[in-house]
Amino acid sequence: MDLNGLYQDIILDHYKHPRGKAALDAPLASAHHVNPTCGDEVTVDVAADAEGRLILGYQGQGCSISQASASVMSELLEGASVEESVKVREAFVAMMHSQGNVEPDEDVIGDGVAFVGVAKYPARVKCALLPWMALQDAQIKAGLMAPKEETR
Amino acid sequence: MTPLDPARIKRDFPILERTVRDGKPLVYLDSAATSQKPRSVLDAERAYYETCNAAVHRGAHQLAEEATEAYESARAAIAGFISAAPSEVVYTKNATEALNLAAYAFSNATALHGIVGNPRQDPRFVLNSGDNIVVSEMEHHANLVPWQEACAKTGAQLRWLPVSDDGRLDLASLDTVIDERTKAVSIVHQSNLLGTINPVETVMARAHQVGALGVVDACQSIPHMPVRIRELGADLVAWSGHKMLGPTGIGFLWGTPEVLDAMPPFLTGGSMIEIVEMERSTYAKAPQKFEAGTQMVAQTIGMRAAVEYLSALGMDAIAAHEHELTGYALDRLDALDGVTVIGPQDNVNRGSAISFTVDGLHPHDVGQVLDSRGVAVRVGHHCAWPTCRRFGVPATTRLSTYIYNDRSDIDAAVSGILAAQEFFGVS
Numbered sequence A: 001m002d003l004n005g006l007y008q009d010i011i012l013d014h015y016k017h018p019r020g021k022a023a024l025d026a027p028l029a030s031a032h033h034v035n036p037t038c039g040d041e042v043t044v045d046v047a048a049d050a051e052g053r054l055i056l057g058y059q060g061q062g063c064s065i066s067q068a069s070a071s072v073m074s075e076l077l078e079g080a081s082v083e084e085s086v087k088v089r090e091a092f093v094a095m096m097h098s099q100g101n102v103e104p105d106e107d108v109i110g111d112g113v114a115f116v117g118v119a120k121y122p123a124r125v126k127c128a129l130l131p132w133m134a135l136q137d138a139q140i141k142a143g144l145m146a147p148k149e150e151t152r
Numbered sequence B: 001m002t003p004l005d006p007a008r009i010k011r012d013f014p015i016l017e018r019t020v021r022d023g024k025p026l027v028y029l030d031s032a033a034t035s036q037k038p039r040s041v042l043d044a045e046r047a048y049y050e051t052c053n054a055a056v057h058r059g060a061h062q063l064a065e066e067a068t069e070a071y072e073s074a075r076a077a078i079a080g081f082i083s084a085a086p087s088e089v090v091y092t093k094n095a096t097e098a099l100n101l102a103a104y105a106f107s108n109a110t111a112l113h114g115i116v117g118n119p120r121q122d123p124r125f126v127l128n129s130g131d132n133i134v135v136s137e138m139e140h141h142a143n144l145v146p147w148q149e150a151c152a153k154t155g156a157q158l159r160w161l162p163v164s165d166d167g168r169l170d171l172a173s174l175d176t177v178i179d180e181r182t183k184a185v186s187i188v189h190q191s192n193l194l195g196t197i198n199p200v201e202t203v204m205a206r207a208h209q210v211g212a213l214g215v216v217d218a219c220q221s222i223p224h225m226p227v228r229i230r231e232l233g234a235d236l237v238a239w240s241g242h243k244m245l246g247p248t249g250i251g252f253l254w255g256t257p258e259v260l261d262a263m264p265p266f267l268t269g270g271s272m273i274e275i276v277e278m279e280r281s282t283y284a285k286a287p288q289k290f291e292a293g294t295q296m297v298a299q300t301i302g303m304r305a306a307v308e309y310l311s312a313l314g315m316d317a318i319a320a321h322e323h324e325l326t327g328y329a330l331d332r333l334d335a336l337d338g339v340t341v342i343g344p345q346d347n348v349n350r351g352s353a354i355s356f357t358v359d360g361l362h363p364h365d366v367g368q369v370l371d372s373r374g375v376a377v378r379v380g381h382h383c384a385w386p387t388c389r390r391f392g393v394p395a396t397t398r399l400s401t402y403i404y405n406d407r408s409d410i411d412a413a414v415s416g417i418l419a420a421q422e423f424f425g426v427s
Ligand SMILES: Cc1ncc(COP(=O)(O)O)c(C=O)c1O
Pocket: B032, B033, B094, B095, B096, B097, B140, B142, B143, B188, B190, B191, B192, B217, B219, B220, B240, B251, B383
């Protein structure tokens, strides 16, 4: 087993130096998600600026994968439009469900490509998805969803 | 007492010959979750299906007779293993079901009580407002959530005995937590998270002093030490087969005949009845009263082979082996920088499940590095989330041993911990 393939340097870097890790002062909505098998936790806060671009905050504790994933997500989606956020999330989720058999698109998911190795470990997929699921939940609560998602 | 020879024992377990993660020999240190199975258990199940598979306690043909005989003689062997009478042992799916059976006795009796036309319920099981149920702060969810449910359904109060910083049950408040309004006390014999072996006899004695029923979760003790069931002082004892070399799908509830008799049934349907009419039914005597539907016959046959295997080694010898190995593991962990054992650090009244944290590393990451080296441990809250919270940790890494482990397995875990510290740059 290739530990370096799972824990790519980008992941370790985000884990040790998380980006954007703070709660928002005035979130439109928040979502707290836990991974009940291991106790990982993340709370994602969302708000929007005057143009409707996302403002994100998060807090959490957990393994390197879940915490690095939150950091990558925050870096990618801070200031993104709602449509962009949905596109990026769907691409990330699809990669995590690919068992590692896709070539992820760095133009869409940026540092998120580093998680392709994680997709090979079913027990860790949940860790990587935790912040993204919390974000989706928070966006739904805040009404910050693309029209197509709202009707699903 | 002949000391165990893990190298020889290992040869009886086919799975321990396999490799994992690109050819690494498997180092299995997760027996507190589930043990591996020796060939004799697998062979016994296979032989049953090949020679006398049939539904038990039904049918008049020869196979049904032989299957029933095998099923009941397995019960006798399992009862003998804990020095009990066969009729005192109820088969369940697992310990979780056995504990639910106990908890449901209270909520069912409370619901049935007082409705005109229902048979009279034993008042010991009827919860009135102001009554309470007592557990401890180191319970597995299986011995916590069913009691929370029983309380929610009846308005009874849930109380617990606290745990001290060194991972022991804090008995200072025993006489105030368990009081005249206590109806049930359910306590773990050996904690699956902390490894602590609790003085359950003391707790059960206090329960009986106030007229409460005493329940013991013996999931982690019966597989690892000699247990003469009456010496626990309990009315009901629950445990699982799969943690003691047996198959999955079989667990047990031991009870005194008097208490089993007084309890209302849990699952109802075929095989557990005496007379059935359209309006109502009467029930068989225990243990059949609690064994509704077609039973896990093959598993009982496998289980019999498991207790025979353990008895041949000798439970004294098993306990001695594990005690020695636990001491070794505690010493090796103690010598590591940044590693903290959660639970008793002295090898006294302590079992072989050892939880620890590694500074700067999440258990999931520790477990992943160990796994990459073929070492299987458990990470997470081990179904004892409140106990983790008590110690201020979200999760732990846990190693746990059994008859097939030796010092080299502990050494492999220790090397893995050092490798994890180096990989993540926290050493
Ligand atoms: C102390 C304790 N109680 C209860 C259980 C539940 O056992 P099972 O999952 O076999 O029902 C376990 C096992 O995980 C345990 O360790």
